[in-house]
Amino acid sequence: MQLHQMRYIREVSRQNLNVSAAAEALHTSQPGVSKQIQLLEEELGLQIFHRSGKRLTGITEPGKVVLEMAERMLREVENIKRVGDDFTRDTEGSLTIATTHTQARYRLPPAIKGFVESYPNIKLHIHQGNPAQVTEMIVKGEADIGIATEAIAEHPDLVALPCYTWNRCVVAPYGHAILKDVPLSLEKLASYPVVTYDLGFAGSNTVRRAFELAGLEPNIVLTAIDSDVIKTYVEMGLGVGLLAQMAYDAERDKNLAMLEAAHLFPDSTTYLGVRRDMYLRGFLYDFIGLIAPHLSRVAVNAAFK
Numbered sequence: 142m143q144l145h146q147m148r149y150i151r152e153v154s155r156q157n158l159n160v161s162a163a164a165e166a167l168h169t170s171q172p173g174v175s176k177q178i179q180l181l182e183e184e185l186g187l188q189i190f191h192r193s194g195k196r197l198t199g200i201t202e203p204g205k206v207v208l209e210m211a212e213r214m215l216r217e218v219e220n221i222k223r224v225g226d227d228f229t230r231d232t233e234g235s236l237t238i239a240t241t242h243t244q245a246r247y248r249l250p251p252a253i254k255g256f257v258e259s260y261p262n263i264k265l266h267i268h269q270g271n272p273a274q275v276t277e278m279i280v281k282g283e284a285d286i287g288i289a290t291e292a293i294a295e296h297p298d299l300v301a302l303p304c305y306t307w308n309r310c311v312v313a314p315y316g317h318a319i320l321k322d323v324p325l326s327l328e329k330l331a332s333y334p335v336v337t338y339d340l341g342f343a344g345s346n347t348v349r350r351a352f353e354l355a356g357l358e359p360n361i362v363l364t365a366i367d368s369d370v371i372k373t374y375v376e377m378g379l380g381v382g383l384l385a386q387m388a389y390d391a392e393r394d395k396n397l398a399m400l401e402a403a404h405l406f407p408d409s410t411t412y413l414g415v416r417r418d419m420y421l422r423g424f425l426y427d428f429i430g431l432i433a434p435h436l437s438r439v440a441v442n443a444a445f446k
Contacts, residue, residue, distance in 0.1 A: 334380030
């Protein structure tokens, strides 16, 4: 039984049983991957994958157990490497962050800038997605940390650290009727066409619940995953925009006026998530501190207990 065999079966599973795609991701050959999987199955005396001819069609019940153990084993190997790097190359390495567009565009830049200045030899990678996708990237080990609202705090395999709270605003072109229809209420907002986030994004459940509790159905005419896309369509006159207040910049969004909407909706919390079984390198603690100064190393470690 070899460590690379564990990597092969894990990647095949991640690539939806596509051996060629797994081989490409692992920078090796498809026949080599197939051969090593066959050798592992022969050694274990069981099939990890169901087959139809040469094509893999599913994962067997014992295969699911083996894959779960392989995943834990490979994560511990990665942690051992992190420990070695932390003591021998403490200012070198890489950090992969999974987050949403709004967080990456409007909240993270100061922290990213400060981190790059302190750790010029750390390679940063930012992957974007909706909160569910961000959570999945952390769980699968495709990202070291994730920053998003709601979904991270709901996953049992993650430690969710509360970073900051935020609320929403309504934006509209200058001269729009809603700007004069104040004070703003849910009833008034529901009477206008609304452009807002996709249902998988940025506290959308909180917004939906607020309208439901008021017995209202908002007229959502367009959804998007990107705050800038929302503002673009609002400028075109398709509706009023409902978005995170952090995404409105008076200087950059000169064509749009803003109404605060924090009195209409409960605050949402942005969480930073890491896997419970992950060894945190020193520079990661520093990055967390740049995002949320209240999250000291002591506070972060306490959350893992």
